[in-house]
Amino acid sequence: MDYIWFSVAFTCGFLAKQVNLPPLVGYLAAGFGLHALGVTPEASLEVLSDLGVTLLLFTIGLKLNVKSLFKMEIWAGATGHMGAIVIITTLNCMIFGSLGLLHFSGLQWSAAALIGLAVSFSSTVCAIKILEERSEMRSRHGQIAIGILIIQDIAAVLFVTLTADKSPTIWALALLALPLLRPFLTQLLQRCGHGELLPLAGFFLAFSGGELFELVGLKAHLGALVIAVLLSGDSKATELSKSLMNFKDLFLIGFFLSIGFTALPTLDMISVALIMAIALPIKAIMFFLWLTRLKLRSRSAFLTALSLANYSEFGLIVCSAAVSASILQKEWLVIMALTVAFSFVFSSILNAYAHSLYSRWRDFLKNFERPQRLIEDRLSTPENANILVIGMGRVGTGAYDSLTDNLHKDVCGVETDRARVDRHCQEGRNVIAADAEDPDFWEQVNLEPVKLIMLAIPSPLDILEVVTQLNQMGYRGKTAATARYEDDKEDLIAAGIDVVFNFYQKAGTGFADETIHLLETGHESLESR
Incomplete structure (x- = not known):
């Protein structure tokens, strides 16, 4: 079965690249296609997916400047946009329900608010892949996008923790002492040298952080991120990140394939997912307007907004928790999976033309700039x-x-x-x-x-x-x-x-x-x- 997954994933990814689409679009199509053909995913696919997401967050943490999260354009950009999206989506869901649209009718305010929360997140996986392909991780808009994604991920992890069956144990407070381990961890990396032991050390540290956080009732992915943040700024962090890059990209294929195995959609579900996908330009426009209010240049705001013009895998987690609590019907989990998949396709195609779009609309977009500029945008x-x-x-x-x-x-x-x-x-x-x-x-x-x-x-x-x-x-x-x-x-x-x-x-x-x-x-x- 592993051969079938990799063969179909390669074929679909290859075909997508031949028509100038990112390979991840092909991987998404492969997942839905395999599911439609009746192929049953094995446990190894979920393991592969978890490996990819864990390594993704670990490599992000290696490059993260924690101080940047406290900048106004990042924390206010994330929280302000999330709040607005939740409110607007909640109202829209209730309006659609009053009009009798299928799957919206009968929604309670709490269910509509959870749908709003689910679509307020942007995909860390998709956005980082797009930024890496364009070598823009260290650019101004790339750093803003990453900061906003981290804030959103923290909010999502807090939501999952609060709604989980188990709560963090009292031992979670001991995690506050983790910074004391930094000298030991950096010395460990230095002694690993430059060979195959270095990426293996990355795997070890990423999964050790995950296991540690799981033991105290927190998400493993958050543990991988925190351990990496402790290492950020060290001379070895960049080399470690580069050594893990190919491994991370390979394992993330499992993540994109797994989305297609969530459930088989019906025509009604596809229609609802398309309605939600149509709202993506609105999400991007709201990011652009809000970031320009926070004194960003139009170009920084525009490219950041396009990078975040997608829905997140955390939306699936939010819907799953709502279904488990009987707040949403199980069909919404399939709808959200479709919506996330459509958003990945939309975002990948849109970002391929991001710079040419800005050049074309530059004179119009600059009308939204504020007279004052942040120092980084001068x-x-x-x-x-x-x-x-x-x-x-x-x-x-x-x-x-x-x-x-x-x-x-x-x-x-x-x-x-x-x-x-x-x-x-x-x-x-x-x-x-x-x-x-x-x-x-x-x-x-x-x-x-x-x-x-x-x-x-x-x-x-x-x-x-x-x-x-x-x-x-x-x-x-x-x-x-x-x-x-x-x-x-x-x-x-x-x-x-x-x-x-x-x-x-x-x-x-x-x-x-x-x-x-x-x-x-x-x-x-x-x-x-």
Whole structure:
């Protein structure tokens, strides 16, 4: 049976990718298709799903800055939006019920409110997958979206805890002492080295946190998140997160497949789910309007809103608890599963065109900005630079240092991660915080003195978006970019980039260039004898 799951999942995911849809859309279709064919899921599928969600929350926690959760745009953005959605959905459900719509008629206020709570959450799994595919986890809107998702997840866990048959034990208070374990945990990671022991340590810590929280009556997923947060900020946390990435993506396939096995829908259930899915644009619009009221730029608010324009797997948990308490009929669990699946498809397709949509509607969307701006949303521009290095990770930093040290050029780095920008500035580099995919940024940059723009960005799609912005601004200088794969290199050259450096292929050349002087030195010493 395992072979059937993986075969169908691969086939559907492959077909989805061929028509420019994210593979997760194919996985969702595979789940419903297998269920319709009468395939019975085994316990291993649920285990695979739990593994994926646990590792997802663990990797999120490794990158999380806890202080960011206390920022107004995050905690107020999450709670304000959730409250508004609950109220509006409750009223709409009661109106639909009064009109006699099937499955809405007969709903009590408490049941309608629980449906509102279920649809107020956005999917952490879906949103993070979308942000990772676009390499926007560290961008301004990516960080806001992640913060809001964490607040929503905490609220969902609290709801599940309060409605569960068992309550947290008195020993749950002992979890407050967990920060005392941080020195031990960080030392443990350091001693694991860089090989296969490191990802295994990630599994061990994630599931140990889950088991610990389960023992005291709390959700295991919350335990994985908390343990990871304790490790965030450590030098080993980023390496650990990267080592777990492929494992997490593989296991999450089980999560997407499991949604299709929730129940077989009827035509009436599909109709209700489509009604709820139609409300997704309203959910996104409410996020956009609320975030702009909290002094975000229109672009940050817009891209954050699109990332959160979906329904969450926690909605299934809320409906399940309501069905168990006889507040909702069991059909609502199937309706919610369909609604979540439809929202994943909608969100995946919409976010594929997020940047082009903003460019098209930018003038209209900027009318909603407030005159005051948060510090993080104020645009910075390069001054007196002949060369711009976009993306100041390891590759970009190496390029920057080589240009300034060897060629003595006026260089400016552009980076979305503000923590990384602060670190570069402390080390004496000229780096500004900005998003190179932002047309508002390029609109304020004087491109006349810029002779070369180097794009050290991991995602080829992001590079192509930057090139589009540069073309619209009339940039006439040279461009260079990095690529990991040969087909990506060909696409970038076709887009008009002058030089594309495949750093996997050229690593050996660079290594030889750095060390060839050793042979020359040895030859000279032999001649002098």
